[in-house]
Amino acid sequence: MKNEGLLSISELANFARISxxxxxxxxxxxxISPVTRGENNYRYYSHHQIPSINLIVTLxxxxxxxxxxxxxxxxxxxxxxxxxxxxxxxxxxxxxxxLQRAQKLLLTLKAIIExxxxxxxxxxxxxxxxxxxxxxxxxxxxxxxxxxKEATLNFYKYCxxxxxxxxxxYPVWGMYTEKRVKRGDWVGPDxxxxxxxxxxxxxxxxLYVTGYARGNYxxxxxxxxxLLAYIEEQGLEICGSAFETYPLNEISVADPDNYLIxxxxxxxxx
Numbered sequence: 001m002k003n004e005g006l007l008s009i010s011e012l013a014n015f016a017r018i019s020x021x022x023x024x025x026x027x028x029x030x031x032i033s034p035v036t037r038g039e040n041n042y043r044y045y046s047h048h049q050i051p052s053i054n055l056i057v058t059l060x061x062x063x064x065x066x067x068x069x070x071x072x073x074x075x076x077x078x079x080x081x082x083x084x085x086x087x088x089x090x091x092x093x094x095x096x097x098x099l100q101r102a103q104k105l106l107l108t109l110k111a112i113i114e115x116x117x118x119x120x121x122x123x124x125x126x127x128x129x130x131x132x133x134x135x136x137x138x139x140x141x142x143x144x145x146x147x148x149k150e151a152t153l154n155f156y157k158y159c160x161x162x163x164x165x166x167x168x169x170y171p172v173w174g175m176y177t178e179k180r181v182k183r184g185d186w187v188g189p190d191x192x193x194x195x196x197x198x199x200x201x202x203x204x205x206x207l208y209v210t211g212y213a214r215g216n217y218x219x220x221x222x223x224x225x226x227l228l229a230y231i232e233e234q235g236l237e238i239c240g241s242a243f244e245t246y247p248l249n250e251i252s253v254a255d256p257d258n259y260l261i262x263x264x265x266x267x268x269x270x
Contacts, residue, residue: 006035006044016053023053031056031070062088101167104197108170109251112195116247116260121212124230129208129264135159135166135199136175137192148188148218155192170196171249176242181265186224189244203243209236210264216256220244223263231267240266 013020026032027043032053034043052073059069072084137155140146146154152172159166174189193201209231213223224242231238248260 007047009034009043009045012045012050012053015047016050016057018053018057026053026056029066029070031066031073059088062091064088105167105169108196112171112247113252116212116262119212121214121260124209124211124227126207126209126234126236126267129203129205131205132195132203133197133199134201134203135163135170135194135196136201140188140190140192142188151188152192159194167196170194171246173246174244176244178238178240178242178266181224181228181242182238184224184228186220186242186244187218190241195245204240204266206240206266207268208264209234209267210262213261213263214258215261216259217246217249219257220261220263223261227263227265231265235270236267237270238265239268242266 007015009020009023013023016023023032023043027034032045032049035046035049036044038044056066056069056073060066072080137158140151140154142148142151155172156168159168171194172192173195175191175193176186177190180186180190193203209227211223211227211230213220213226242263242265245262245264246259247262248258250256250259253259
């Protein structure tokens with residue numbers, strides 16, 4: 001038969017894992033055309049065309065426009081194809097890095113939320129905590145009238161300057177020094193920090209008292225008082241910083257007054 005050994009458009013579409021519509025579009029553009037047509041005007045292709053189709057599909061998946069692909073293939077040389085592959089490989093590396101960063105962020109946020117699902121919000125716990133990776137900002141100074149909002153923006157500016165390219169979408173939480181907690185001064189963190197993997201700083205491992213409350217950012221006064229009373233009742237002593245976190249915030253809760261606040265204070269037995 002005249003077309004023996006050739007592939008119909010449906011067979012080629014199946015082998016190349018592409019739609020018949022796309023192959024017809026390629027033909028109309030002059031990108032990939034059938035090697036012959038049958039008496040019924042059906043398109044017939046050679047199996048040798050499959051690698052070229054696979055390359056076109058791959059480049060399309062990398063957002064290379066079809067007309068640019070057509071120009072490249074019409075004027076292709078080994079050198080131009082090497083340049084094309086090198087350029088696209090670089091783009092792939094950048095995309096992989098972006099995807100990995102996005103995955104780290106999403107997995108971190110997911111773990112933070114999962115950790116408090118079903119937690120007893122009325123219970124205060126005394127527990128050993130492992131060391132955590134965090135990125136600490138500079139010391140905040142409110143003595144010159146700087147507001148908490150301005151201090152937060154200063155933290156972002158600091159991170160952007162010191163760590164170019166840093167993903168700024170991680171939760172921003174607050175750390176209070178032992179001295180300030182003991183004197184009952186917990187309005188405005190001493191330092192802000194990002195809770196994020198592979199960060200340069202550490203929240204120290206140790207014994208912590210932890211409690212929860214519901215409310216908007218900064219609605220922590222009653223929670224601090226509850227934890228301080230518990231520390232006194234249990235014969236404990238504050239020996240480190242307090243870490244004020246919001247595991248359920250605007251990311252997962254619609255009502256700001258219903259955010260979940262978690263407060264952990266480092267302690268030791270007297």
